[in-house]
Amino acid sequence: MDNFSRELLSTFVALAFVVALAWASIALLKRMQQGRGSRPGTRDDSELRFVRALPVGTKERVVVVQYRGEEWLLGVTTGGITLLARTPSPAGSPLRTEG
Structure with missing residues (x-):
């Protein structure tokens, strides 16, 4: 034992x-x-931030991200990612964190 x-x-x-x-x-x-990345509690405009995603099919979605002061509209599929549009982010608007 x-x-x-x-x-x-x-x-x-x-x-x-x-x-x-x-x-x-x-x-x-x-x-x-x-x-x-940036230190906690500070805002760095060069960061990539997820804003929203909208499914448009079983494996396809449209995604909005913010990157360096611009909003990027991306088409995401199983085959790849396509830039659909790129616009300046609204000045002074808080970051949206929906969806």
Whole structure:
């Protein structure tokens, strides 16, 4: 019975090590992702922001995104993405986050 307890303990220690390693890896990846974009709480006009999507078929949709002060209307299908229109974003208007 002593051998079983020792094996069980070593299994739990190994599991705890793997969980701690996974947690540390995820925390590091999150920190690296935050460092790539703008800092939290600041607005960066060069960011890509999702505005709205409208499905027009089973796998097709029309998507509006904002990028560097412009609104882009994109057609998205399984075969690719097509730029349909590009207009300046309305000045001073807050970002819409619908849909």
